[in-house]
Amino acid sequence: MNAQKKAAHWAQDLLDEIRFDVENGKIWFHGERMLLSHAYALWQFREDLIESLGMARAKRFLLRYGYYAGMQDAQIAKKIRPHQSIEEAFAAGPQLHTIRGMVKVTPRLLSFDVEKGLFKGTFDWHDSFEVSYHKKKHGISKEPICWTLLGYASGYTSYFLGKEIAFKETLCEAMGHDHCHIIGKTVDEWEGETDLERSFLPDSIEEELFSLRNEINELKQQNHHDLLDSTQLFDAVGESAAFRQVCDLLEKASQSKVSVLLEGETGVGKEAFAKGLHAGSRRADQPFVAVNCACIPPELVESELFGVEKGAFTGAVQSKPGKFERAHSGTIFLDEIIELSPRAQAALLRVLQEGELERVGGSQTRKIDVRVVAATNENLLEAVQQGRFRADLYYRLNTFPVFIPPLRERR
Numbered sequence: 001m002n003a004q005k006k007a008a009h010w011a012q013d014l015l016d017e018i019r020f021d022v023e024n025g026k027i028w029f030h031g032e033r034m035l036l037s038h039a040y041a042l043w044q045f046r047e048d049l050i051e052s053l054g055m056a057r058a059k060r061f062l063l064r065y066g067y068y069a070g071m072q073d074a075q076i077a078k079k080i081r082p083h084q085s086i087e088e089a090f091a092a093g094p095q096l097h098t099i100r101g102m103v104k105v106t107p108r109l110l111s112f113d114v115e116k117g118l119f120k121g122t123f124d125w126h127d128s129f130e131v132s133y134h135k136k137k138h139g140i141s142k143e144p145i146c147w148t149l150l151g152y153a154s155g156y157t158s159y160f161l162g163k164e165i166a167f168k169e170t171l172c173e174a175m176g177h178d179h180c181h182i183i184g185k186t187v188d189e190w191e192g193e194t195d196l197e198r199s200f201l202p203d204s205i206e207e208e209l210f211s212l213r214n215e216i217n218e219l220k221q222q223n224h225h226d227l228l229d230s231t232q233l234f235d236a237v238g239e240s241a242a243f244r245q246v247c248d249l250l251e252k253a254s255q256s257k258v259s260v261l262l263e264g265e266t267g268v269g270k271e272a273f274a275k276g277l278h279a280g281s282r283r284a285d286q287p288f289v290a291v292n293c294a295c296i297p298p299e300l301v302e303s304e305l306f307g308v309e310k311g312a313f314t315g316a317v318q319s320k321p322g323k324f325e326r327a328h329s330g331t332i333f334l335d336e337i338i339e340l341s342p343r344a345q346a347a348l349l350r351v352l353q354e355g356e357l358e359r360v361g362g363s364q365t366r367k368i369d370v371r372v373v374a375a376t377n378e379n380l381l382e383a384v385q386q387g388r389f390r391a392d393l394y395y396r397l398n399t400f401p402v403f404i405p406p407l408r409e410r411r
Contacts, residue, residue: 011091011092011095011099013080013081014080014092014095014096014099015099017029017030017076017080018034029076030076030079030080032072032076039101039102039129039132039133040133042129042148043129043130043133046058046062046130046147046148047137049061049062051346051349051392052392053353054350054353054354055350055353055354056354059147059195059199060198060199060200061199062147062148062151063147063148063150063151063154063195063196063199064151064199064200065148065151066147066148066149066150066151066152066153066154066155067151067152067154067155067158067196067199068151068155069151069152069155070093070151070152070153070154070155070156070157070158070159071155071156071158071159073092073093073096073152073156074093074155074156074157074159074160075159076092077089077090077092077093077096077156077160078160080092086112086114087110089160090110090112090157090160091107093153093156093157093160094107094123096156097149097152097153101129102128102129102148102149102152103125103126103127103128103129103146103149103180104125104126104127105123105124105125106123106124106125106126107121107122107123108122108123108124108181109121109122112161114161114162117161117163117186118186119157119161119163119165119184119185119186120184120185121157121167121183121184122181122182122183122184123153123181123182123184124179124180124181125146125149125173125179125180125181125182126173126179126180128146128149128173128174128180130145130146130147130148130149130174131145131146131172131173131174131180134174135173135174140174140175140176141172141174141175142175142363143172143175144169144170144171144172144174144175144180145172145174146169146172146174146180149180150167150168150169150182150195151196151199153167153182153184154166154167154184154196157184163186164186164187164196165184165185165186165187166184166185166186166187166190166194166195166196166197167182167183167184167196168182168183168184168190168194168195169181169182170182170183246273246402246403246404246405249402250273250276250277250280250402251276251280253277253400253402254276254277254278254279254280254281255280255281255282256400257371258399258400259352259371259372259373259374259396259397259398259399259400260274260277260372260373260374260399260400260401260402261373261374261375261376261380261397261398261399261400261401261402262274262373262374262375262376262402262404263375263376263377263379263380263401263402263403263404264375264377264403264404264405264406265377265406266377267406268404268405268406269404270335270375270404271290271333271335271375273402273404274288274290274331274333274373274375275288275333277331277373278330278331278333278371278373281331281371283329283330283331283371286328286329286330286331287326287327287328287329287330287331288327288330288331288333289323289326289327289330289331289332289333290332290333290335291304291305291323291332291333291334291335292335292336293334293335293336293337293338293339293340293344294335294336294339298341298343298344301340301341301343301344301347302343302344302347302360303320303322303359303360304322304323305322305323305324305344305347305348305351306322306324306325306347306351306357306358306359306360307319307320307321307322307324307325307357307359307360307362308320308322308359308360308361308362309359309360309361309362310361311361312359312360312361312362313360313361319359319362321359322357322359324351324357324368324370325357325366325368327368327370328368328369328370329369329370330370330371331370331371331372331373332370332371332372332373333373333374333375334372334373334374334375335374335375336375336376336377337374337375337376337380337397338376338378338380338383338388338389342390345389345390345393346390348393349390349392349393349396351368352372352393352396352397353396355367355368355369356368372397374397380394380397380398381394
């Protein structure tokens with residue numbers, strides 16, 4: 001097809017529009033200011049987004065980023081090629097994708113009718129910058145990972161045709177294929193909601209954080225003189241005001257789903273308080289699973305916490321659910337959490353963010369609903385400042401911190 005051949009060859013008219021104004025620190029592309037940035041910096045930003053916000057939210061943001069870049073290039077392409085055929089003008093998009101150094105694009109099928117709002121396009125991608133960095137750090141992926149490139153293709157095509165077009169990546173080099181392959185259609189033609197549509201759904205992290213903060217404030221402000229003696233919930237010894245205050249706080253926290261961090265010296269009965277917290281909650285008839293992180297060898301932490309599939313490693317002779325699966329719908333108590341290795345901390349953070357897990361050696365994603373109570377006999381904030389504990393995991397666990405006084409202060 002002629003459009004395919006025209007889209008595949010290099011476009012000198014686009015290159016001629018790039019201007020470097022070194023004296024004034026500016027780069028121009030047909031009158032629009034541009035930036036020459038590092039691909040690695042964008043990739044590392046992607047990694048940070050995943051760690052901070054989780055995979056789903058990171059994907060949304062990067063799809064949007066690519067979408068906006070594609071829209072901008074579509075505006076410029078229409079200005080540069082106002083008198084050429086619509087096929088030649090549209091070809092600027094794949095060409096600009098290549099010029100930008102993001103990916104080599106080879107059109108395979110291009111068919112559209114602007115007046116009727118019809119579009120069908122398929123393209124092969126080679127040497128995607130997202131694949132390149134993913135392979136270096138993570139190896140083979142279980143799913144397509146070219147989120148920014150996908151957003152660009154959707155944004156460019158949608159603006160160019162004046163109708164919402166969504167692309168899906170059906171093959172990806174990161175998954176072991178020879179090349180990446182994308183298919184684009186109008187959103188109406190896809191079955192179900194597309195990633196593009198999901199990326200623009202309202203998703204206010206600020207509102208979620210405010211909601212959590214309000215829930216915590218309500219817990220703290222509840223009447224401390226309830227008729228029920230909160231100390232009855234906990235199998236612990238004490239009579240002092242400090243002890244009763246801890247019991248009151250935990251009794252009120254038991255009615256919430258927020259994570260609780262118990263701090264205090266060794267031997268203050270943190271597990272007893274965790275059990276009482278569980279017993280007073282709506283999850284009381286569900287499992288309570290206690291884990292002493294200091295007693296698990298570092299190489300077995302992930303399989304113990306998240307489960308393992310048969311054959312995942314030497315000695316894994318059968319599939320086995322992990323502690324989180326066993327605690328589903330209930331409470332998991334992670335004692336001495338500071339003893340987790342950096343790798344285990346990262347894996348735990350991912351599970352807490354996504355609310356799902358994969359067993360070691362497995363590919364099936366399993367949803368989990370677990371209330372987390374963590375405990376430590378050290379100052380976890382100091383450990384964060386010393387670089388021994390992840391800050392993002394600390395803030396995830398430290399939603400409702402409670403200091404358990406030692407026995408000598410409970411009389």
